[in-house]
Amino acid sequence: MISLKQDQTKVKETKVTSGDEAGRREFLKGSAAALALAPGMTLFAYGEALAKPADQAVSTKSRWGLLIDAAKFSDEDVDACVKACQDENGWSDTGKPLTDPQWIRRVNLKNKKTEEQFSLPMMCQHCAEPPCVDVCPTGASFKRKDGIVLVDKHICIGCRYCMMACPYKARSFVHEHIEDQKEHAPRGIGTVESCTMCVHLVDEGKEPACVKAAPAGAMVFGDLNDKTSKLAQLIKSVATQQVRADLNLDPGVRYRNI
Amino acid sequence: MKIVLIMQKLIMTMLGVAFIGVSLLASVGQASAQPEWMPNPPKAIGGQCDLDPKEMRVKHMTLLDHKRDQTMHDGIRTKKYSLKNCIACHAVKDESNKYVTVKDERHFCRSCHDYAAVRIDCFDCHASRPQDTMNKAAKAAGNPHAKSAGISAIGKPGDRTVATLRKFIAGEVK
Amino acid sequence: MAETYRQLREYNNSFNILLVLHVVMIAVGLGAAFYMEHNGHVVTGMNNQIVWGLPHVFAIFLIVSASGALNLASASSVFSKLAYKRFARLSAILAIALLIGGLVVLLLDLGRPDRLIVAMTYYNFKSIFAWNIILYTGFITIVGIYLWTMMDKTVARFNKAAGWGAFIWRIILTTGTGSIFGFLVAREAYDAAIMAPLFISSSFVYGMAFTVWVLITMCQATGHRLITKEVSQKLRELFIIFIAAMLYFTAVHHLTNLYAAEHIGVERYILWSGSVFTYLFWGGHVFIGSILPMLILMKSDLGSSRVGLTSASILMLLGGMAHIYVIVIGGQSYPLSLFPGMEVTSTFQDGVFGNYMPTLPELLLGLAGVSMAMFIVGFALKILPFLPSPVAEDQ
Numbered sequence A: 001m002i003s004l005k006q007d008q009t010k011v012k013e014t015k016v017t018s019g020d021e022a023g024r025r026e027f028l029k030g031s032a033a034a035l036a037l038a039p040g041m042t043l044f045a046y047g048e049a050l051a052k053p054a055d056q057a058v059s060t061k062s063r064w065g066l067l068i069d070a071a072k073f074s075d076e077d078v079d080a081c082v083k084a085c086q087d088e089n090g091w092s093d094t095g096k097p098l099t100d101p102q103w104i105r106r107v108n109l110k111n112k113k114t115e116e117q118f119s120l121p122m123m124c125q126h127c128a129e130p131p132c133v134d135v136c137p138t139g140a141s142f143k144r145k146d147g148i149v150l151v152d153k154h155i156c157i158g159c160r161y162c163m164m165a166c167p168y169k170a171r172s173f174v175h176e177h178i179e180d181q182k183e184h185a186p187r188g189i190g191t192v193e194s195c196t197m198c199v200h201l202v203d204e205g206k207e208p209a210c211v212k213a214a215p216a217g218a219m220v221f222g223d224l225n226d227k228t229s230k231l232a233q234l235i236k237s238v239a240t241q242q243v244r245a246d247l248n249l250d251p252g253v254r255y256r257n258i
Numbered sequence B: 001m002k003i004v005l006i007m008q009k010l011i012m013t014m015l016g017v018a019f020i021g022v023s024l025l026a027s028v029g030q031a032s033a034q035p036e037w038m039p040n041p042p043k044a045i046g047g048q049c050d051l052d053p054k055e056m057r058v059k060h061m062t063l064l065d066h067k068r069d070q071t072m073h074d075g076i077r078t079k080k081y082s083l084k085n086c087i088a089c090h091a092v093k094d095e096s097n098k099y100v101t102v103k104d105e106r107h108f109c110r111s112c113h114d115y116a117a118v119r120i121d122c123f124d125c126h127a128s129r130p131q132d133t134m135n136k137a138a139k140a141a142g143n144p145h146a147k148s149a150g151i152s153a154i155g156k157p158g159d160r161t162v163a164t165l166r167k168f169i170a171g172e173v174k
Numbered sequence C: 001m002a003e004t005y006r007q008l009r010e011y012n013n014s015f016n017i018l019l020v021l022h023v024v025m026i027a028v029g030l031g032a033a034f035y036m037e038h039n040g041h042v043v044t045g046m047n048n049q050i051v052w053g054l055p056h057v058f059a060i061f062l063i064v065s066a067s068g069a070l071n072l073a074s075a076s077s078v079f080s081k082l083a084y085k086r087f088a089r090l091s092a093i094l095a096i097a098l099l100i101g102g103l104v105v106l107l108l109d110l111g112r113p114d115r116l117i118v119a120m121t122y123y124n125f126k127s128i129f130a131w132n133i134i135l136y137t138g139f140i141t142i143v144g145i146y147l148w149t150m151m152d153k154t155v156a157r158f159n160k161a162a163g164w165g166a167f168i169w170r171i172i173l174t175t176g177t178g179s180i181f182g183f184l185v186a187r188e189a190y191d192a193a194i195m196a197p198l199f200i201s202s203s204f205v206y207g208m209a210f211t212v213w214v215l216i217t218m219c220q221a222t223g224h225r226l227i228t229k230e231v232s233q234k235l236r237e238l239f240i241i242f243i244a245a246m247l248y249f250t251a252v253h254h255l256t257n258l259y260a261a262e263h264i265g266v267e268r269y270i271l272w273s274g275s276v277f278t279y280l281f282w283g284g285h286v287f288i289g290s291i292l293p294m295l296i297l298m299k300s301d302l303g304s305s306r307v308g309l310t311s312a313s314i315l316m317l318l319g320g321m322a323h324i325y326v327i328v329i330g331g332q333s334y335p336l337s338l339f340p341g342m343e344v345t346s347t348f349q350d351g352v353f354g355n356y357m358p359t360l361p362e363l364l365l366g367l368a369g370v371s372m373a374m375f376i377v378g379f380a381l382k383i384l385p386f387l388p389s390p391v392a393e394d395q
């Protein structure tokens, strides 16, 4: 079934799993003997987890997540993240704030008692128990096995029930025709969209665009299930918060210093 | 009530006349023995891919559909049957050396879909021309076949017929 | 008793004019839907904060009314109130028609109405919305069967069973419609189990108002009396009871919300902040839709007269629209609370009341749904014996 060309690409790809007992195991796919990392792969970018081979399905072994440290963000830093997302995924403001797309936004907070002010980036929280998925009549809203919540725009009918259900206002509806979308981020009129955690990059073993644009250490991306990952270790060792934790949605995006 | 009846008769008569007219035209067309008017999709940049054109003409939607679900839900991102890859390889350039979008009737997909009068839904969301990830060889080579695209290239423009389309899909014409 | 039902054969021009008006309205509404689909929802008043707008208000109103329109039929077959038997067929066909009208509006407002086939082939059984689609199609089928058992003597023995089936189904249907909102945990205005009984009691009011309005329109169109004085009195009393029940559940809904500290904000917003919803709630739902018709209906002779019943029905329907508007739009307009105890702002309308200004195409689409329902009923009356036969002037 797999063509010659496919085999050649596969030679370049390696799978590295972080085993708990055996340490890191590496094995080759295909019959070729050469071992080389695909270009662009950064081995230790976020803990041990690495890109899966392109032909392998995602599994529940990983659960991708983020830790956002509000204390490390200035307003401009948050805006840089938003800009990075826009550039990566091809959405932008068109001067119509009520209907413009919004994958990630700057939320400005002011503590009513202490008057302390700060801001943080807010996007889809990639809930483990996502209400958007529960309510979607067609199953277009779904959670990938690795915890990333997406809209399958092929079967989204644009009913917007998921927008009603999301507690975080993470979703927006495409209100007009759009052209020249990014080829890795299809989006179109009449369907709902939200942060994809840059799933196309994650599948290649890279970090989401916002994480790259954030100040050093302000945003940590990684595998919540991998106890050895930087993210999991941080969550274990410092105080972290979930937004609206009372709703018990177990978001994959966590915060610090709110 | 009477008006309705009269309208009905009128419509039926008009349909009848139209039908006879179309059949006459069709027979005239056949009699003149011109080459048939059929789709002539532009050649791909990367040369012949290892997918059989006959198979692709019949099954491309099923194959793409299957792959789309795999990519969307399981994160399987191999190149075979990936729309992004198909688009990169089947890109067509215009006079100013830019890749055309699906708005241009020379676009690969349109060259046949226009003929068959089948609406393409893909490009409401997907990019219809290659961008950053376009394969480099193609970028360098450009596409020599750009101007041959379109439905009028083979034979004289005439009626689009289902029979011709069938022949085309069955791969009886190259 | 001679024939109890008859086909609509003799009628005056007002009926024809009505039918034509409805057809025109439907055409205009379809045009509006096409316009919105072609340009995208950017041409509507709906936006990323108020995601469901006027079309949904109409759709939900019609769907809720559909279940209530079955009241008279249920009363006759389930509760053996024979006085209503004459209206059973009309009541059933009206129920089907209203539901279809509502569904058409809902469908045409989708972002991708062209994907109807997707909506019907992909089901997420966890979604209350998907269940509702099943409930709606089931309702049409069951009420259709019910109608059949009313009209065909050979299957008449199943009438009681079908009547029960339809009755139970309609209660589930309205519960399901109410639950669309009840399940939205994060929306403070909706997060309440009382939503379902509130919807059921409202459906009684609005559905019956539609039924009575149609009946009286048909009296006018045929120039005959179709309702006996006795039944008029009963209708009057029923209305009073149903309005009282609806008001009761509305009160319970808001009072329990006030009791829960975290919901006080949204209650204040809707009940006395002076927002458009405050006016619609008190002026529309409570005054025009409940108190005014109550006052009319309380007077025994006025309340059972044609004028009294008609005006009360129309008032209840207007109030009903206001009621659903407050629920649907008001509930969305109140900002989600992401960070309790904090003042929140953003470029995405965090922390501010959502703005919604319905546009003409939305209104036209909604009205087309009503016209669709009315046209179906009018057309059905012409081709099948659904109408009760006239009664003598002194009855």
Ligand code: SF4
Binding pocket: A123, A124, A125, A126, A127, A130, A131, A132, A133, A149, A165, A166, A167, A168, A169, A170, A171, A194
């Ligand atoms: S944040 Fe909203 S859109 Fe994202 S998974 Fe949770 S409910 Fe769904």
Ligand code: SF4
Binding pocket: A135, A136, A137, A138, A139, A140, A141, A151, A155, A156, A157, A158, A159, A160, A161, A162, A163, A191, A192
């Ligand atoms: S808008 Fe699309 S993704 Fe959201 S609930 Fe409806 S069908 Fe599902």
